Amino acid sequence: MTLTLYSDQGSGNCYKVRLLMHQLGYDLDIIEVDVAGDGCRTPEFRAINPLGKVPTMILDEGMVLSESNAILLHFADETQYMPMDHFDKSLMFQWLFWEQYSHEPAIAVARYAMHYLGKTEKEDPRLPQLWEKGYGALDMMENHLKDKTFFVAERYSIADIALFAYTHVAYQGGFDLNNYPHVRAWIERVKSQPRWKSMDEI
Amino acid sequence: MTLTLYSDQGSGNCYKVRLLMHQLGYDLDIIEVDVAGDGCRTPEFRAINPLGKVPTMILDEGMVLSESNAILLHFADETQYMPMDHFDKSLMFQWLFWEQYSHEPAIAVARYAMHYLGKTEKEDPRLPQLWEKGYGALDMMENHLKDKTFFVAERYSIADIALFAYTHVAYQGGFDLNNYPHVRAWIERVKSQPRWKSMDEI
Structure with missing residues (x-):
């Protein structure tokens, strides 16, 4: 194929x-x-x-x-990267939609402005607002992860892949994860998954 | 239950x-x-x-x-409102994510500003940009619907429900659907579905 x-x-x-x-x-x-x-x-x-x-x-x-x-x-679908239980699957959907609506439009857009286009705060006046929204999303992730190893059903799934993608490079959008110990620990857990590769390697 | x-x-x-x-x-x-x-x-x-x-x-x-x-x-899940075929289901997912990323943040946000908060273009300077983005989304819907009755697999599904929600009230956000005959015909098809109810009725 x-x-x-x-x-x-x-x-x-x-x-x-x-x-x-x-x-x-x-x-x-x-x-x-x-x-x-x-x-x-x-x-x-x-x-x-x-x-x-x-x-x-x-x-x-x-x-x-x-x-x-x-x-x-x-x-x-039907692999180890998707929860089997119906409600767990629904929670995975919830996080996938949340990522695209409440996370990516702040964190990825700030990263795009700064990292791709090389803009400063003066050159892109949207940045402070994107940081505020992005930190709000990171707060929710930190809160969710305070007693969990992964986003859904205590196992690595595509909910983690989706949220990892921009979170682990959030610093390129001006975000400091220093106050997010649970998010940082989760990032390391994702990186330690079998066959995990960095963005540059694949 | x-x-x-x-x-x-x-x-x-x-x-x-x-x-x-x-x-x-x-x-x-x-x-x-x-x-x-x-x-x-x-x-x-x-x-x-x-x-x-x-x-x-x-x-x-x-x-x-x-x-x-x-x-x-x-x-x-497992009702008539979700396609059965695996690829059709994936297309339904595609439209659900597209709705939340490329449609709602323009059309619903313009509607919120104008209809809920009663803002004019002078009072909310984001509006022209939201209109441009929203018309771009409507263009894509019009293009997709030019030879289709519904968004996926020629049958009414939750992809239609998701896209209908803000499209049929887009006028409340300042959008004119006059140039979107296929979108308007699809809106009527959704409204003619069994047990369809308007936003005010349920």
Whole structure:
């Protein structure tokens, strides 16, 4: 089975998919798309994925799938990376949606401004607001993890992969995790998972 | 089985859940939370749901579930409102995440500013940017629906419920659907589904 992934090397959303696929043992044909260079907005790319986003996975029969967490769900189904219990699965969905609505739009966007575009607070006036929102999300993660090893059902799942992607590089968006000991311990637990690879390695 | 839903009457995210639950025939004990009045930020509400959001569903055994689309997934599983085929299910996930990332943060936020808070363009300088982003989302919906009756697998599913919630009231956020004939026809198709109810009726 040949799978093609349109991916941006530095994107946490793309890294999520590369990490799960590596942990599951899939070979991927990766096509690099430069998000900062508007590679998602070209007519050629829009012809492949009208939603104009990476990651975009081309499945075996020419089927196209977009949205990082939807791709995670597609491949994690019935593997060890997805909880089996119905309510645990629902909690995993909850964290996946929370990540895309309440975490990524703050932490990833601040990181994009600072790390990709090299903007300072003066050059991007949204940054203080993104930091406030992002620290609010980190507070919720810290609170949740104070008596848990992983986000759902005490085992590593795609909820952890999704939340790890931008949390472990949050410093690149100006976030200091010093006051988040449970988040930092969880980051180390994720890194110690079998077949875990860093963003640069895969 | 008694289910309790913390809900804001005018919230599209809460309406999604009320609509599906009505279509599935569940009785709900609904507790009204005033979002604009900061009802989600009280210590009492945070003790129930630390994520501080509505809708929040309290399940039978005191289990708490947050995030509108996660609640839809929990109850739609193995019903007619969820596609059966694995790839169709993945496409449904794609549209649910797209709704929360690319649609709701523009259309619902513009509606919130104008309809809930009564702000004008002068009073909320984010509005032109929200309109631009929201029309971009509507363009993608129009393009997708030009040869389809529903978002996934040619049948009404929770992907439609999720996207309908804020699209059918987009005018309250200053959006004009006049140039979106396929979106308008799809809105009518959703409204003609068995047991469909308007936001005010349930």
